Amino acid sequence: MSEPPLLEVSALVKTYRLPGAGPFARKSARPALAGVSFSVRQGRSFGIVGESGSGKSTLARIALALDRPDSGAVRLEGRSLFDLPRRELRAMRAHMQMVFQDPYGSLDPRQRIGKIVAEPLAALGGAGRAERRARVRASLEAVGLKASDALKHPHEFSGGQRQRIAIARALITRPKLVVADEPVSALDVSVQAQALNLMSDLEREAGVTFLLISHDLAVVAHICETTAVMYRGRIVEIGKTEELFANPAHPYTRELVDATPRLDRPTRVEPLAALNGGPEATGGCPYAGRCAFVRPRCRNEAPILESKGDGSREVACHYPLG
Amino acid sequence: MLLEVAELAVDLPAPGGAQRVVDRTSFSLAEGESLGVVGESGSGKTMTALALMALTPEGARVSGSIRFEERELVGLGEEAMRQLRGDRIAMIFQEPMTALNPLHSVGAQVAEPLMLHRGLAKGDARQRAIELLERVRLAEPERAARSYPFALSGGERQRAMIAMAIGCSPRLVIADEPTTALDVTVQARILALIDGLRAESGMAILLVSHDLAVIAGHCDRVMVMYAGAIMESGPVDAVLRRPRNPYTLALLEARPRPGAPRGARLATIPGAPPAAPDHRAGCPFAGRCALTLDQCWTTPPPQVAFGANHMSRCHRAGDVGFVR
Numbered sequence: 001m002s003e004p005p006l007l008e009v010s011a012l013v014k015t016y017r018l019p020g021a022g023p024f025a026r027k028s029a030r031p032a033l034a035g036v037s038f039s040v041r042q043g044r045s046f047g048i049v050g051e052s053g054s055g056k057s058t059l060a061r062i063a064l065a066l067d068r069p070d071s072g073a074v075r076l077e078g079r080s081l082f083d084l085p086r087r088e089l090r091a092m093r094a095h096m097q098m099v100f101q102d103p104y105g106s107l108d109p110r111q112r113i114g115k116i117v118a119e120p121l122a123a124l125g126g127a128g129r130a131e132r133r134a135r136v137r138a139s140l141e142a143v144g145l146k147a148s149d150a151l152k153h154p155h156e157f158s159g160g161q162r163q164r165i166a167i168a169r170a171l172i173t174r175p176k177l178v179v180a181d182e183p184v185s186a187l188d189v190s191v192q193a194q195a196l197n198l199m200s201d202l203e204r205e206a207g208v209t210f211l212l213i214s215h216d217l218a219v220v221a222h223i224c225e226t227t228a229v230m231y232r233g234r235i236v237e238i239g240k241t242e243e244l245f246a247n248p249a250h251p252y253t254r255e256l257v258d259a260t261p262r263l264d265r266p267t268r269v270e271p272l273a274a275l276n277g278g279p280e281a282t283g284g285c286p287y288a289g290r291c292a293f294v295r296p297r298c299r300n301e302a303p304i305l306e307s308k309g310d311g312s313r314e315v316a317c318h319y320p321l322g
Numbered sequence: 323m324l325l326e327v328a329e330l331a332v333d334l335p336a337p338g339g340a341q342r343v344v345d346r347t348s349f350s351l352a353e354g355e356s357l358g359v360v361g362e363s364g365s366g367k368t369m370t371a372l373a374l375m376a377l378t379p380e381g382a383r384v385s386g387s388i389r390f391e392e393r394e395l396v397g398l399g400e401e402a403m404r405q406l407r408g409d410r411i412a413m414i415f416q417e418p419m420t421a422l423n424p425l426h427s428v429g430a431q432v433a434e435p436l437m438l439h440r441g442l443a444k445g446d447a448r449q450r451a452i453e454l455l456e457r458v459r460l461a462e463p464e465r466a467a468r469s470y471p472f473a474l475s476g477g478e479r480q481r482a483m484i485a486m487a488i489g490c491s492p493r494l495v496i497a498d499e500p501t502t503a504l505d506v507t508v509q510a511r512i513l514a515l516i517d518g519l520r521a522e523s524g525m526a527i528l529l530v531s532h533d534l535a536v537i538a539g540h541c542d543r544v545m546v547m548y549a550g551a552i553m554e555s556g557p558v559d560a561v562l563r564r565p566r567n568p569y570t571l572a573l574l575e576a577r578p579r580p581g582a583p584r585g586a587r588l589a590t591i592p593g594a595p596p597a598a599p600d601h602r603a604g605c606p607f608a609g610r611c612a613l614t615l616d617q618c619w620t621t622p623p624p625q626v627a628f629g630a631n632h633m634s635r636c637h638r639a640g641d642v643g644f645v646r
Contacts, residue, residue, distance in 0.1 A: 051506070051507060051508075052476070188362035189362065189532070189573055190572065190573065190576045190590060193589065197587060215506060217580070221584065222582070222584060222586075222588075223584070225584065242581075245580065246581075259509065259510035260506050260535075261506075261536045262535050262580060
């Protein structure tokens with residue numbers, strides 16, 4: 001490939017130090033990211049699924065250079081974000097924006113919509129007044145709101161409209177990459193549909209590529225061509241979203257697929273199965289403690305992410321399914 | 323019949339007159355049965371659940387009839403309700419931390435209703451609490467009993483709350499979004515646990531959820547609520563496979579479907595629910611509904627029956643199409 005990917009994340013490691021159980025206990029360290037690599041191509045939205053504690057939100061923050069990894073690199077169009085001088089990093093921020101889960105908490109209730117939406121511009125060193133106004137208008141219209149809405153306050157809008165405002169704010173710098181962390185999980189079904197339609201339109205018409213983080217497989221499948229499944233700070237499987245969920249190769253992906261409630265069949269679940277993976281075995285597969293297909297090798301040797309089949313799928317499992 | 327609700331209405335005080343948040347709902351629940359209540363925010367599903375427990379907010383006016391085990395609960399005093407709550411009727415909430423006291427050990431909290439309602443001595447109640455924690459399949463129940471709520475994971479806390487709820491073998495458990503805050507894998511296990519407890523003990527479940535698929539997998543019957551009213555009710559299979567109300571159909575079509583092409587348009591519902599619906603003036607879904615007729619604005623919709631217990635409140639119930 002001649003052109004560098006839009007976003008390239010390589011070998012990210014991030015460890016948070018947790019306070020010990022007592023004042024004199026040794027502090028424990030938990031890796032939030034234990035060597036995560038993937039790349040996102042322009043126009044091909046990318047999904048990340050996993051449960052709480054999988055490291056997906058830490059990954060979002062580091063991908064946007066809102067937090068620094070212990071080691072590893074993030075490149076946007078080939079330029080390494082953590083090696084850039086501060087001023088250039090600030091300029092790069094115009095190309096990447098974030099949409100959060102909570103459309104209530106992320107909008108300042110005292111500010112008018114126009115000011116809220118224009119905020120990322122100000123952070124970049126600003127634009128002239130006329131320019132700013134024109135871009136607020138364009139941004140609001142891109143998400144199906146009216147230019148006159150700029151004069152209103154957040155409380156005058158419904159939950160779905162507020163999420164559109166949050167998306168309008170992310171769009172104002174005309175970003176190439178929008179990182180969306182659970183953007184629709186707080187919304188009612190009918191409103192969620194509007195937000196998902198909007199994301200599809202923006203990808204098609206405004207050239208926005210999404211890095212979509214969600215626990216909801218159906219939401220990810222609706223937007224993303226490729227998806228990575230994370231478990232305890234590692235990518236355990238990655239591939240074309242549709243095939244990944246139709247034929248999971250990693251037992252954890254299969255567990256997620258089986259547990260997802262569907263209208264057309266009951267969920268398949270083993271109610272007696274262990275609740276959590278228990279303490280992580282040192283050196284073994286992080287999923288071994290919970291895996292229905294575990295064998296002795298899994299407890300001693302950590303599997304690495306390897307290509308499977310035609311190469312469109314990578315899986316970190318000694319005994320992949322199917 | 324274990325529970326028979328007739329013409330239940332809840333009015334909340336609001337500036338400019340009382341606001342009706344639950345409008346004349348009628349439904350019943352048999353021993354061992356599981357009834358799902360589905361709806362979006364503001365549909366009245368949680369308020370209906372709270373009314374059954376007499377836990378509606380201060381100033382709310384509850385009218386109609388709630389008969390539980392042949393006893394009328396509307397108008398029953400707080401003292402008598404307190405005897406019932408946690409004993410014959412129990413509740414499981416979305417966020418266990420709102421129901422669990424952070425300052426008391428899990429074991430003490432599971433033991434409390436046993437001492438209160440069953441008169442167990444402290445030691446016996448503690449022992450029984452450990453058995454209950456084992457029954458909800460908490461790993462290491464003794465350790466869990468000694469733990470404080472913050473030391474448990476979200477799924478473990480939800481199990482502890484279920485243990486607290488089932489201690490006195492209630493006949494009715496009301497679960498309001500019990501798994502919404504949990505990961506899908508944990509959600510699946512908690513719902514399977516509730517299914518198993520229901521099969522073992524014959525208790526009835528009222529499961530309140532925003533997620534049609536959760537209800538599809540775990541309930542015998544479902545009622546779909548919108549703006550305080552039951553729009554459609556019936557056996558889960560009939561309602562979800564062959565909806566007879568435009569609102570149910572709209573909810574089903576707004577969901578991203580597994581296997582559908584990426585980026586396919588999802589059906590949306592135009593507009594927003596009415597802020598203060600006037601149920602005497604017509605159908606609360608009028609205007610947002612693709613099938614709206616003039617009479618939908620002026621005349622409350624009739625209840626149209628479709629076979630065994632399947633009911634739709636709609637002027638055009640017969641015109642609602644097939645899904646899939």
